[in-house]
Amino acid sequence: MRHFSPLKIRPQKDVLTLKEGQQRVANWKNLMYNFYEKGKDTFPKGVFIPFMDINEIAKLQQEVRTVSTPGTDELQVIYIVGVRGYFTFPLPEEIPINMKAADYPVNLILVPVYQTNERKEGSPEEFEYNDNYDTYDLIAPVAAATKDGTEVIYEASSIYDITQPCPKLCDKESALH
Secondary structure: OOOOOOOOOOOOOOOOOHHHHHHHHHHHHHHHOOOOOOOOOOOOOEEEOOHHHHHHHHOHHHHOOEEEOOOOOOEEEOEEEEEEEEEEOOOOOOOOOOOOHHHOOOEEEEEEEEEOOOOOOOOOOOOOOOOOOOOEEOOOEEEEEOOOOOEEEEEEEOOEOOOEEEOOOOOOOOOOO
16 A cells, blocks of 8 residues: 655645545445455455546536526526446346356446526535535437547437546555545
């Protein structure tokens, strides 16, 4: 396990102590041991999300400011305030008879999340999550693109499959592993 000297990082919201993070991970592992016969090396421990993908989703805050109300042409102002992750379990078209969960790892898909309560444009709180209001998934048609940015023919949506599962991509020296 690697330990780093204290870094000069500005105060952060919604952070945990190392001890609490380790306890939550231990709770997860204890639960997962019940479902995975091969033990600790096969069950999902986390997901890696590249910053370039997070930044791509974050750009939607400035690009998407309105949605049409279902069944009408009326536009509603929205504020993208976060991302919701859904655990998924991709399966092959034909499921092998002796399929093992470790062969098809759990991953996470991400969806932009918005709120509709009125905010002052340009204010620091314009895109902040406000827990007094409901949140909604922004699921809208999107043209898919290849890594070089060229458009792909099939229709896609604003559901992002950009995470990489652990195991496969794990930091085995982490205090949380």
